[in-house]
Amino acid sequence: MNERSVLIVEDEVAIRDMLVMALEIAEFDCLQTDNIRDAYQIIVDQRPDLVLLDWMLPGGNGIELLHRIKRNDDTRELPVIMLTAKTAEDNVIQGLDVGADDYITKPFAPRELIARVRSLLRRSVGGEAAERLQVAELVLDGQSKRVSVGTDDIDLGPTEFRLLQFFMSHPERAYTRGQLLDQVWGANVYVEERTVDVHIRRLRKALENRTPDYSQLIQTVRGTGYRFSSQGVAL
Known part of the structure; x- marks a missing residue:
């Protein structure tokens, strides 16, 4: 039996069969369904390592299932790649x-998909250093994967955690969006640069409702990208 399993949630039979073939050739175990109800049951019962989730599905859509996955403490760390024919920026965001x-976005090359699956799985199995980083009362524990300010835990998704970990490990230097993609997402991942802005916004939101406001540590550098700096921030 292969070690890593992928759940394919796709209602178009031809696409689902193509995904199964590509993943099995790449030595992944495949689970599959065409609806969100059965998909969630499979996630709970069989614990796949990653989900390929179509946007448009019968009886609901992929976003509904994604909401459910990320609201549940038992499944929120499960990596999810959205498969979609929707290319509008609002839908992506x-x-x-x-x-x-x-x-x-469909259509896609099987080799590109496999590269993304492998990269995301590498990031999800603990590639980050198990180090403890601290700025004032903001603490990131790489071993327990916890972030806190004082006695309060901060709820971060896996991508925001990796982004904060990289920033705290590399303070006082400006990074372009492309450099952040290479360092946090992986050099072989095909992700658009605006993805960085979405996750920066989510990370800032998680840090801002504190006293002091730790979101100020993540600074926008005009014409470049972003920098993590405590200079000029009252902590």
Whole structure:
């Protein structure tokens, strides 16, 4: 039996069969369904390592299932790649805002999809250093995957955690969106640069409702990208 399993949630039989073939050739175990009700049951019962989730599905849509996955403490760390024919920016951002780790628009090349699956799985199994980082009362524990300010835990998704970990490990330097994609998402991942802005916004939101406002540590550098700096921030 292969070690890594992928759940395919796709109602178009031809696409689902193509995905199964590509994944099995790449030595993944495949689970499959065409609706969100059965998909969630499979997630709970069989614990796949990653979900390929179509946007448009019978009896609901992929965003509804994504909401449910990310609201449940037992499944919120499950990596999800959205499969969609929708290319409008608002739709892409909606999926990322809800908690998708990546998205790929149809039609796509099987080799590109496999590259994204492998990269996302590498990131989800603990590739980050198990180090403890601290700025004032903001603490990131790489071993327990917890972030806190004082005695209060901060709820972060896996991508926001990796982004904050990279920033705290590399303070006082400006990084372009492309550099952040390479460092946090992986150099071989095909993700658009605006994805960085979405996750920066989510990370800032998680840090802002504190006293002091730790979201100020993540600074926008005009013409470049972003920098993590405590200079000029009252902590």
